[in-house]
Amino acid sequence: MDIKAYIASGILEQYVIGALSEKEMAEVEQMMLQYDEVKKEVEAIEAGYETLTRAYAAKAPVSEEEILNYVRKTPGNTAIPSESKLSKWWPLLPVFGLGILTVSFYFSLDQTKQELEKANKKYAVQNKVCAETSRENVLLKERLFYIISPESRVVLLKGTDLAKNAYATVVVNKDQSNIYLASNGLPAPPSGKQYQLWALKDGNPIDMGVFDVSNSELIEKPGIPGAQAYAITLEKTGGSPKPTLEQMYVMGS
Amino acid sequence: MQVNTEDVITGLLISRNEQGIRLLYRHYADTIYGIILRIVPGEEEAKEVLNDVFLKVYDNITSYDASKSKLFTWMARIARNAAIDKIRSANYKMNKSTQNIDNNFEAQSKKYEAVIEDSGIIKLIQALDHDLQNIVRLVYLQGYTQQECADELQLPLGTVKTKTRRALLLLRESLKGEGLFLIFFAFGMIHLIYKMILS
Numbered sequence: 001m002d003i004k005a006y007i008a009s010g011i012l013e014q015y016v017i018g019a020l021s022e023k024e025m026a027e028v029e030q031m032m033l034q035y036d037e038v039k040k041e042v043e044a045i046e047a048g049y050e051t052l053t054r055a056y057a058a059k060a061p062v063s064e065e066e067i068l069n070y071v072r073k074t075p076g077n078t079a080i081p082s083e084s085k086l087s088k089w090w091p092l093l094p095v096f097g098l099g100i101l102t103v104s105f106y107f108s109l110d111q112t113k114q115e116l117e118k119a120n121k122k123y124a125v126q127n128k129v130c131a132e133t134s135r136e137n138v139l140l141k142e143r144l145f146y147i148i149s150p151e152s153r154v155v156l157l158k159g160t161d162l163a164k165n166a167y168a169t170v171v172v173n174k175d176q177s178n179i180y181l182a183s184n185g186l187p188a189p190p191s192g193k194q195y196q197l198w199a200l201k202d203g204n205p206i207d208m209g210v211f212d213v214s215n216s217e218l219i220e221k222p223g224i225p226g227a228q229a230y231a232i233t234l235e236k237t238g239g240s241p242k243p244t245l246e247q248m249y250v251m252g253s
Numbered sequence: 254m255q256v257n258t259e260d261v262i263t264g265l266l267i268s269r270n271e272q273g274i275r276l277l278y279r280h281y282a283d284t285i286y287g288i289i290l291r292i293v294p295g296e297e298e299a300k301e302v303l304n305d306v307f308l309k310v311y312d313n314i315t316s317y318d319a320s321k322s323k324l325f326t327w328m329a330r331i332a333r334n335a336a337i338d339k340i341r342s343a344n345y346k347m348n349k350s351t352q353n354i355d356n357n358f359e360a361q362s363k364k365y366e367a368v369i370e371d372s373g374i375i376k377l378i379q380a381l382d383h384d385l386q387n388i389v390r391l392v393y394l395q396g397y398t399q400q401e402c403a404d405e406l407q408l409p410l411g412t413v414k415t416k417t418r419r420a421l422l423l424l425r426e427s428l429k430g431e432g433l434f435l436i437f438f439a440f441g442m443i444h445l446i447y448k449m450i451l452s
Contacts, residue, residue: 010415018329018330046325050323050325057286058286058287059283071307
């Protein structure tokens with residue numbers, strides 16, 4: 001067979017562009033297997049044809065994704081592995097990680113804020129308690145210094161026959177303008193009754209008011225200047241204008 | 254020139270990897286669309302054909318034989334035949350006067366001027382004589398058979414056959430110089446692509 005004539009016939013160009021019938025194509029392929037020259041010529045024509053068609057390329061009106069979707073959505077092609085789809089997303093992993101981190105930071109920040117608010121409230125309460133305690137402390141110191149002052153006098157009121165074990169203490173300052181009464185040594189009064197403090201001045205009892213027994217608080221009352229002695233009687237609630245002498249529990253001067 | 258790129262794409266398509274379609278699109282979509290558009294003038298219909306070509310390539314990749322042709326050639330054949338089927342099914346008439354074909358082609362060339370990539374080739378074609386230019390356009394670009402081309406141009410079939418060959422030979426001669434560089438370039442690219450896929 002005259003290979004040069006065969007090549008020159010133009011059939012190989014027809015073969016490359018796909019203008020031959022199945023039968024003719026098979027014949028050309030047979031020739032390619034048989035003659036290396038034919039095979040080489042076909043390859044050269046392919047390269048030329050590709051260059052030529054590339055020169056007449058036109059911008060495809062569909063995007064890469066659209067083509068992919070078209071191929072994917074066609075029945076029977078559902079088997080495309082999603083592997084590459086995943087690999088397309090993995091570069092975004094740090095972004096997702098950062099997102100999750102941000103959200104978790106946001107929530108922990110929120111929680112921290114709430115805790116701080118709680119702590120602040122608690123702190124305010126403690127502060128108030130502390131201020132009160134300080135104030136009380138100052139007051140107690142003042143009283144203490146008042147009591148231990150050499151200018152103050154401590155009057156011990158001793159139990160009468162009515163209540164031998166009862167006692168009370170009255171602290172009087174120098175000018176007798178103010179007194180403190182410690183009532184923790186008195187028995188609890190029966191219901192409907194109240195203790196009443198009296199000052200004795202020149203033999204006359206002067207009402208200093210009723211009080212409730214307390215084991216922890218000193219009772220502060222205005223003093224009676226010139227009083228020589230003090231006594232406590234049990235009276236009806238609210239007190240009496242004159243002391244009930246039979247009900248005198250303690251007395252001292 | 255992209256034989257090795259083609260091997261990679263073929264491998265991916267056979268293993269049903271979507272990346273194969275992506276690479277196919279990036280390398281050939283515009284050229285294949287150019288082939289279709291020269292045969293099917295309606296953009297909407299040409300687009301349908303383009304979609305179908307990608308689907309056919311994906312579905313029939315196992316029947317592609319790399320020892321017989323380049324992947325591009327195989328795909329271009331599918332495109333050409335799908336485009337021809339399209340215009341036949343749409344009752345397009347192939348039998349128009351030579352004048353009409355020329356006008357039609359001129360109109361199309363103008364229409365797609367903006368998207369043409371390689372004006373160097375276009376210049377080479379324009380330097381060919383009138384008959385050769387028409388043959389290149391009809392046979393290589395518009396999907397005419399040699400017989401149809403002979404009828405259109407009112408030339409003997411034998412003349413069309415020899416001129417079909419000569420036209421491409423002339424273009425090939427002009428392009429020889431570029432070959433070696435492209436081979437080196439292609440090797441570099443393949444190496445890169447392999448690394449990307451394997452990593």
